[in-house]
Amino acid sequence: MPNTFELIASVTVPSGGQAAIDFTSIPNTYTDLCLQLSLRNSRSGQVIQEGLITFNGSTSGYSERILRGSGSAAISSSGSGANFSLNGFPAGSSTASTFGSANLYIPNYAGSSNKSASAEFITENNATEAYAYMNALLWSNTAAITSISISAGATYTWVQHSTAYLYGVKNA
Amino acid sequence: MPAGSTYTPIATTTLGSAQSQVDFSSITASYTDLVLVMNTKGSTTNYPFLQLNGATGTSYSTTTLTGSGTTATSVRQTNTANPYLSSDAANTTDFVFNAILHFQNYSNTTTFKTVLIRANSASTGTGATVLLYRSTAAIDTITLKLNTGTYAIGSTFTLYGIASA
Numbered sequence: 282m283p284n285t286f287e288l289i290a291s292v293t294v295p296s297g298g299q300a301a302i303d304f305t306s307i308p309n310t311y312t313d314l315c316l317q318l319s320l321r322n323s324r325s326g327q328v329i330q331e332g333l334i335t336f337n338g339s340t341s342g343y344s345e346r347i348l349r350g351s352g353s354a355a356i357s358s359s360g361s362g363a364n365f366s367l368n369g370f371p372a373g374s375s376t377a378s379t380f381g382s383a384n385l386y387i388p389n390y391a392g393s394s395n396k397s398a399s400a401e402f403i404t405e406n407n408a409t410e411a412y413a414y415m416n417a418l419l420w421s422n423t424a425a426i427t428s429i430s431i432s433a434g435a436t437y438t439w440v441q442h443s444t445a446y447l448y449g450v451k452n453a
Numbered sequence: 454m455p456a457g458s459t460y461t462p463i464a465t466t467t468l469g470s471a472q473s474q475v476d477f478s479s480i481t482a483s484y485t486d487l488v489l490v491m492n493t494k495g496s497t498t499n500y501p502f503l504q505l506n507g508a509t510g511t512s513y514s515t516t517t518l519t520g521s522g523t524t525a526t527s528v529r530q531t532n533t534a535n536p537y538l539s540s541d542a543a544n545t546t547d548f549v550f551n552a553i554l555h556f557q558n559y560s561n562t563t564t565f566k567t568v569l570i571r572a573n574s575a576s577t578g579t580g581a582t583v584l585l586y587r588s589t590a591a592i593d594t595i596t597l598k599l600n601t602g603t604y605a606i607g608s609t610f611t612l613y614g615i616a617s618a
Contacts, residue, residue: 285460285461285462285613286460312465312609312611313490344575344576345575346520346521346522346541346573346574346575346576346577346578346579347520347522347579348518348519348520348525348578348579348580349520349525350518350525355518355520355525356520356525357519357520357521357522357523357524357525357578358520358522358523359522359523386490386551386553388490388491388492388551388609389492389548389609392607392609394494394547394548394607395547395548395549396548397492397548397549397550397551397573397574397575398551398573399551399552399553399571399573399579401571415518415520415571415579415580415581416573416579417542417549417551417573417574417575417578417579418573418575419549419575419576450460450490450613451462452462452465452609452611452613453462453465
């Protein structure tokens with residue numbers, strides 16, 4: 282049987298943190314991409330903080346629809362702009378040693394149509410404020426995705442022990 | 454997500470012409486679970502629904518948690534012949550729609566079958582749906598239909614098998 286779910290690259294954030302996690306030179310030999318994240322933001326005084334995702338270094342064409350549950354209510358919102366805002370991941374005021382998990386699936390990442398993606402992610406926290414998210418993502422750009430950046434935003438960093446794994450999925 | 458050498462493509466389709474439905478038939482029973490990934494556009498704004506083993510009767514039900522971008526709701530379908538992947542995520546006239554469908558234990562002949570669905574359209578909504586097919590038959594055919602119109606040229610559908618060993 283062919284192995285069609287392959288690790289392309291991974292990052293484990295070292296001591297001192299890292300402002301962004303970047304995957305570059307992504308080959309076009311797969312059909313889909315799957316990104317698995319375990320992240321915690323350094324921002325102090327905040328329970329959650331967004332992660333900003335961009336493709337190919339582009340700062341335009343991103344839009345999303347968001348469904349968020351807080352444990353007591355569900356809301357939906359939308360956004361567009363210079364990146365995908367996955368808001369959020371645990372930050373400085375969240376329970377220590379708690380990291381947020383995210384799964385992004387990007388079908389036809391090397392195709393010639395606009396790029397849609399699916400995302401689920403969660404923040405957990407041994408306190409009232411915690412969330413679960415589902416996002417529909419669209420990058421209105423026909424270029425093949427060759428790089429992915431996951432930024433902690435502004436002057437913040439992903440803390441030590443944060444991880445990111447990028448997998449390629451082949452349909453043949 | 455599944456990993457390793459057990460994530461195996463069974464069949465894939467890229468539409469060379471517009472189609473009102475896409476079929477995966479003669480699905481082997483040799484896997485434990487199935488995953489179907491679709492990335493599509495429509496001839497008009499339409500809504501995909503699922504048909505299993507060609508069953509056209511009202512043997513399906515769904516529960517959906519969905520967000521339109523302004524409103525979060527939960528929707529139920531019972532005794533329906535047209536179990537929709539989502540009530541908000543529409544297959545619009547650009548490549549904005551994607552869905553990932555998980556069929557657990559699809560080939561057993563003892564239990565009714567459930568399908569876990571994530572459907573996305575950044576233009577209209579996102580959400581998750583659980584679908585029940587009230588049949589103990591092994592799933593050997595999966596059909597993706599539409600309430601109206603067609604899937605456009607270039608739409609892609611891939612079915613993967615996941616083996617537990």
